[in-house]
Amino acid sequence: MTRTRFQLGMDELKQKLLVMGGLAEQAVDRAVEGYRRRDVKLCNAVFETESAINRAEREIDELALDLLAMQQPMAVDLRFITACMKINADLERVGDQAVNIAERAIELIGLPQAELPIDIPRMAATVAGMVRRALEAFIAGNPDLAEAVLKMDDIVDRMDDEVYIALVERMHESPEITRQALDVLLISRNLERVADHATNIAEDVIFWVRGADVRHGGDHFKSFSAD
Amino acid sequence: MTRTRFQLGMDELKQKLLVMGGLAEQAVDRAVEGYRRRDVKLCNAVFETESAINRAEREIDELALDLLAMQQPMAVDLRFITACMKINADLERVGDQAVNIAERAIELIGLPQAELPIDIPRMAATVAGMVRRALEAFIAGNPDLAEAVLKMDDIVDRMDDEVYIALVERMHESPEITRQALDVLLISRNLERVADHATNIAEDVIFWVRGADVRHGGDHFKSFSAD
Numbered sequence: 001m002t003r004t005r006f007q008l009g010m011d012e013l014k015q016k017l018l019v020m021g022g023l024a025e026q027a028v029d030r031a032v033e034g035y036r037r038r039d040v041k042l043c044n045a046v047f048e049t050e051s052a053i054n055r056a057e058r059e060i061d062e063l064a065l066d067l068l069a070m071q072q073p074m075a076v077d078l079r080f081i082t083a084c085m086k087i088n089a090d091l092e093r094v095g096d097q098a099v100n101i102a103e104r105a106i107e108l109i110g111l112p113q114a115e116l117p118i119d120i121p122r123m124a125a126t127v128a129g130m131v132r133r134a135l136e137a138f139i140a141g142n143p144d145l146a147e148a149v150l151k152m153d154d155i156v157d158r159m160d161d162e163v164y165i166a167l168v169e170r171m172h173e174s175p176e177i178t179r180q181a182l183d184v185l186l187i188s189r190n191l192e193r194v195a196d197h198a199t200n201i202a203e204d205v206i207f208w209v210r211g212a213d214v215r216h217g218g219d220h221f222k223s224f225s226a227d
Numbered sequence: 228m229t230r231t232r233f234q235l236g237m238d239e240l241k242q243k244l245l246v247m248g249g250l251a252e253q254a255v256d257r258a259v260e261g262y263r264r265r266d267v268k269l270c271n272a273v274f275e276t277e278s279a280i281n282r283a284e285r286e287i288d289e290l291a292l293d294l295l296a297m298q299q300p301m302a303v304d305l306r307f308i309t310a311c312m313k314i315n316a317d318l319e320r321v322g323d324q325a326v327n328i329a330e331r332a333i334e335l336i337g338l339p340q341a342e343l344p345i346d347i348p349r350m351a352a353t354v355a356g357m358v359r360r361a362l363e364a365f366i367a368g369n370p371d372l373a374e375a376v377l378k379m380d381d382i383v384d385r386m387d388d389e390v391y392i393a394l395v396e397r398m399h400e401s402p403e404i405t406r407q408a409l410d411v412l413l414i415s416r417n418l419e420r421v422a423d424h425a426t427n428i429a430e431d432v433i434f435w436v437r438g439a440d441v442r443h444g445g446d447h448f449k450s451f452s453a454d
Contacts, residue, residue, distance in 0.1 A: 064309075065302070065305055065306065065309065068295065068300075068305050068309070069299075069300075069302055069305055071299070072296075072298070072299045073295075073296075075292070075296055078292055078295050078296055079292065082291075082292065082295070082309065082312060085309060085312070085313070086312070086313075086316060089313060089316070089427075164409070168405055168406055168409060171398060171402060171405045172402050172403075172405055175398060175399050175402045176399075178395055178398045178399055178405075179395055182391070182395060182412070185409070186416075189413075189416070200316075
């Protein structure tokens with residue numbers, strides 16, 4: 001059976017979105033590595049990745065619109081194409097967060113180094129894992145994997161809260177490192193936002209596959225509160 | 228000429244999205260008023276508004292998918308329907324930000340009152356103006372109005388930067404009000420995110436009306452840098 005033009009377009013859309021996901025992961029990875037190694041060059045490389053992300057976003061949106069216009073898609077295809085457009089927007093905003101982290105890291109590199117009891121790379125690893133799993137769930141059309149991402153979001157929120165409490169304490173003790181502590185706080189907040197985007201992607205996958213909207217008050221939220 | 232079922236559905240979609248926009252504005256307004264008046268009851272009312280927003284989001288998405296499935300829409304209608312889905316997602320996240328602000332405000336109300344040189348209500352008024360104008364641009368299909376929103380985003384970013392600088396200074400002087408200062412910083416950051424969502428909506432309006440993607444590196448960005 002030969003594949004129709006529509007089916008080929010759907011495959012291309014999926015492929016392009018995966019490349020986009022790879023770029024978004026790269027952007028966050030570069031920003032966090034730039035922070036960890038205090039490497040301005042690596043931080044600057046994030047801005048290049050972001051340009052590539054912005055170009056990819058436009059191409060994906062145009063392709064999705066072309067596919068919607070090409071024929072009257074079936075319900076499941078409709079859900080898939082519109083999910084792609086939403087995931088696309090989320091990945092672009094992951095890129096924006098990476099830029100914010102890189103900007104904060106560059107500022108930090110220009111300040112005296114301060115010992116802070118915060119493990120940003122560990123938090124970043126958890127967040128990157130969420131993005132990767134959300135994309136895997138999308139490729140595999142696997143809602144169970146997507147639900148695992150939703151659970152990880154709670155862990156990241158807790159990490160972000162811990163960062164906040166630890167930094168308030170440090171600023172109390174040592175007001176002279178307030179700026180450094182605030183920069184780290186905002187990096188933590190940016191990572192938390194990346195986790196939110198991963199959560200959005202996971203929800204879009206579940207919506208696409210199950211055809212039921214689980215975003216607010218769905219059954220899995222009930223099972224969460226029973227944990 | 229009688230309107231077709233498709234056209235009636237399109238009208239309904241627009242109406243529902245406007246109601247959604249009103250709810251999102253209400254949520255932010257209640258959160259900021261709750262902060263200003265130190266009124267926990269008003270802060271709690273934000274959570275109710277958010278529930279209404281979440282219900283509205285689901286209905287709008289389902290209606291948009293129904294319309295996409297109903298017939299083979301023309302390119303301009305496709306762009307309109309997919310723009311509605313994106314605007315819908317942004318408005319829902321405005322509601323999330325309002326919840327964050329309300330949570331911070333409730334925390335602040337539980338702490339000793341601190342004099343801080345920050346005018347959150349003024350910033351909130353600018354941000355609310357952006358959301359309102361972005362929705363007006365959408366109703367009117369007016370890309371010029373949408374471009375005005377993009378310019379306002381720079382103003383809000385500048386306000387957020389000023390808040391940051393002013394609070395770092397205050398925390399330096401008076402470490403005992405660090406927690407209050409941080410809460411206000413995060414409220415400012417939440418408002419800045421609401422402004423980002425208004426910007427996203429404005430960009431979607433421009434994309435829908437002009438059919439050209441101006442999101443990254445479009446002509447109006449060039450005219451910005453000449454300002």
